[in-house]
Amino acid sequence: MSATGGNGPTTTSTPTVTYREAVREAIREALTRDERVFLMGEDVGRYGGCYAVSKGLLDEFGEARIRDTPLSESTFVGAGIGAAMGGMRPIVEIMTVNFSLLALDQILNTAATFLHMSGGQFNVPVVIRMATGGGRQLAAQHSHSLEGWYAHIPGIKVVTPATIRDARGMLWTALEDPDPVLIFENALLYDTEGPLPQDAGPVPLEGAEVMRPGDNLTLLAYGGGLRKALEAATLLEGEGVDAEVIDLRCLRPLDDDTILKSVGRTRRAVIVDDGWRSGSISAEIAARIGEQAFWEMDAPVERVCGAEVPMPYAGHLEQAALPSPTEILEAALRTLARPGR
Amino acid sequence: MSATGGNGPTTTSTPTVTYREAVREAIREALTRDERVFLMGEDVGRYGGCYAVSKGLLDEFGEARIRDTPLSESTFVGAGIGAAMGGMRPIVEIMTVNFSLLALDQILNTAATFLHMSGGQFNVPVVIRMATGGGRQLAAQHSHSLEGWYAHIPGIKVVTPATIRDARGMLWTALEDPDPVLIFENALLYDTEGPLPQDAGPVPLEGAEVMRPGDNLTLLAYGGGLRKALEAATLLEGEGVDAEVIDLRCLRPLDDDTILKSVGRTRRAVIVDDGWRSGSISAEIAARIGEQAFWEMDAPVERVCGAEVPMPYAGHLEQAALPSPTEILEAALRTLARPGR
Amino acid sequence: MLLIRRFEEKSAELYQEEKIRGFLHLYIGQEAVAVGTLDVLEPDDAVVATYREHGHALARGIGAGPIMAEMFGKVEGTSRGRGGSMHIFDAATRFYGGNAIVGGGLPLAVGLALADHLRGLQRVTVCFFGEGAVAEGEFHESLNLASLWKLPVLFCCENNLYAMGTALERSESELDVAVKAASYEMPAWPVDGMDVLAVRDAARRAVDAVRGGGGPYLLELRTYRFRAHSMFDPELYRPKEEVEAWKKQDPIDGFVGKLQEADLLSDDELEALKADAEADVDEAVAFAEAGTLEPVSDLTRFVYSEDPAEEGS
């Protein structure tokens, strides 16, 4: 599909870049384009970012705009909120979602409430980026997938760029958004590669996207789960099943229309969610399908989620704890085996 | 129903007590029964507890066991976790769920992970109590209903005593539990009254309970929502509808059996949840019903939830933001009006 | 100060009448702090306060009417009735709440100052908090960050000796708040918070230094609340005699006494001022009473901004 923010049909080269480079390019563009933008977080400067995302930016933009912070998650997130209200457009980087719990009070009780509590006077145009997800044997305190959990909070938007294009294009849109936007970057994606047109630009934050059209059932995924859903779709093709794959892209607000349009047609759905199953965003999606497409569905919605366990270090256990293409395949076949109504 | 932990059929008096008194009595009993138990939190001592729950306990048990803490949520919760591992049985009181966000790192990254990360060596027998809920015009930073959200976290148990009996009986069971238990007390319940047998004792933490049997549909509720569901059931009776009302009691783990047994029979369900709708525990329950009772249901599961808005101060807006018996009634009538399958 | 005092007394009455609901934290006894500090600010400086902020809001020049209307839950209130007593906001005077999470306002103040610093504006952000907030981690993090980055914040710790029912010596290992500032290399000094002139002098020096680029300052304003913590507080934790002793230092009586000694205020003038305050408060109540309620259909407004074009502040 074409980059939503492109400027018409010009012929430009389409180099292959990594997700990491796409995020870096997005930050660089934002810093160049708007002098109110700055980047702030732990080790974003001299260290180059714990995932090397911001490498080189300190040299290019200087200390005032690439700000290394002390280890004080609550305060530098709160300071980002304050700076946003003070007329700047901060990009706050929390190294990983695991540490964001220390800043949750500021996110939920300040960023998400101020517009409302002030009767519409103070909006908070802050962007908070963080890495998320498991799969690298980092164990129980460094492997959370909480983006779906964050989507419970009214007053913020939650996006999960899963593609190179979204990694490149969502940041600018987030910075233009008047309200707090949380961007969750699955850490396993940083090394993934893909083509990115040189004139790739901003993309909308909201709206799910059909990544692979299909007729037999719908696979719904986001962030780190999208690759797995696409892989499962390929496996399903081998079984003669034509799966539609949807990238949710934005977990708050969810795009009910796209979801319902697809499942209304395929009548069967599997949701892929790295988060712990109980109370995950997959539950919300399943509940909405049940509410809005009750008579359209031929089989119960299946959920392939993270196991309900703090992430184990051992590789084989961790892999078993996370959704896999095989599990998705099995769930898909299970739902297809149901009699229908 | 009879108090689960009673000691056989002795004739005892059954005085009327408030929920507050029931909680206080539970704390008093625990302190008396086990010298490892102590109470720790902000203003639990000299002030008597911000909801007057612990009034009088300082005089009775002394400073060592009724410990006023500084305003340091993260640290006194963490200290409770440490003390639990050090051989004590702390009851940590966080004034309200709103401030618990400051301690969420300790709850999720320490209390919930230690048993697992240590390969089973270190369990954490801590009990954390907190007030929850809206409805008292305390506005956007003091009215959260996050107990359902907490239920996402593996490694902890989440209970929501909604009755005098549970307020009295869950604490001791929680203290005997080897793992962290979070007790959410809806602040609107403290003043409610009811009979409590003098020999009332511990009750199980887990297991939903049928509070009112009925055949036409199932109302599922917890904590502050239970009263409303019961009121709605009375209203429904006026409409000739016989509603079953279930008190979920424990949000993690959920009691699927009781829920499914009921909805399998009534074939229609309404879930009442004070929390913000998207990603609430009501979504998990609806998803599970969809998964496990797909062919049994005659109509989509209805959810009556908190509006997705930081709680407004103005009374009429706040009331509109919270589930009401009338809304439950309407949802019930809506689901009953569905054609069935 | 007279206006604040009268406003708060009236609020207490209206709470009894159930016109005001929720939590209500009165400022009676502490008036000199808000009045003395805010007097030295420029119009485009910023203020961050707590749930005990009526005094600060009034001293900052926000109308008594809109504040009262806010507590009545009316659209004419400072926050359209969505905030209530604990959440007074005002964009015109850069009044950023009304924050009800203890310590939660400090990072915010640091951020507002950071914005000014980056934008090259000579503005000051004043951040009020109680001595109870000093134990919170955010106090530590915020003072460190503000000092490390030399940001223009004036931290005003209102030490009224109690955080709800917890006396300072039960919450702090070191009682001298100014000593704590030293561990962030931040200048700090204690001020008699019952003496409005002393407060103003100290605030002026501090604000000038902050505005001059000297980095953050901390003032410990030693004061006392004459009333209960909130309307629910039975005050079991402090002896009546202590309260009575502090009442002898009433900031209003003290200031009036000084003025009268210096023959700057006649009894008649004083009575006239009191009558003015009374009239202002009456007017505020009338304004609030006459206000309208937000339609329920608008419940979910202000969760997200309504027009992306009107972004920014």
Next chain:
Amino acid sequence: MLLIRRFEEKSAELYQEEKIRGFLHLYIGQEAVAVGTLDVLEPDDAVVATYREHGHALARGIGAGPIMAEMFGKVEGTSRGRGGSMHIFDAATRFYGGNAIVGGGLPLAVGLALADHLRGLQRVTVCFFGEGAVAEGEFHESLNLASLWKLPVLFCCENNLYAMGTALERSESELDVAVKAASYEMPAWPVDGMDVLAVRDAARRAVDAVRGGGGPYLLELRTYRFRAHSMFDPELYRPKEEVEAWKKQDPIDGFVGKLQEADLLSDDELEALKADAEADVDEAVAFAEAGTLEPVSDLTRFVYSEDPAEEGS
């Protein structure tokens, strides 16, 4: 120290071979700190450490084999392979992790000490953390609470000058960690963390004082990590010369030099010790290699305790 050094070097090799995965934080250069402090503890004292804790675990007497097996993800590991390098735990020696949230261990240590205090036990809890953790709110809250309640905690701040790539002067407004302790009325002093004897002396005095009921103490152990922060770190933030200069203060070379000057260690003895360490590490690797993997069917074990009867610790 030789064992730790060799263990860490081997771990780095095994990481290259992908036998060890995840994050691996080496202790090379800082050995004197763990060895010097833990030497003075009693068996039933408690230790709380960070993700850079192999050295502490070894110095506490936990077997090299189980630690290595843990990093191999084997059931024979200290945490059955569920924790990995960052989460070494051992109930027998009261070793409470292996905590990978910076600052997260401090409240825990306060709680363990509170338990001892309430139980009337003369035990000490030693809590290790990096200088980077000093900026976290939990540092502030924990030092205050421990001091306020006079709890038996020894806080050991391992100041290796960097938190990942952030130098101390970029994270702290006041560089002297001991000065910070003063604002909690807590005794504190700096120690040469490259000198194992100096560390042991300081630790003995501090532990004795803590055990004697004097309340918490803080030691700032000045040290340096010779290797990268973790295996992913390109070390862009510090000059090679700085690292080389610090390597001249190698704690092992220093101690060996002293021993040899005093004729307490012959070259042969040193070689024998090194060979012992080598053999121990080889044995640990063999033990780890021979270990078994937890069956996948057991994935969700240890989320909740298995037998309520075995509660407590």
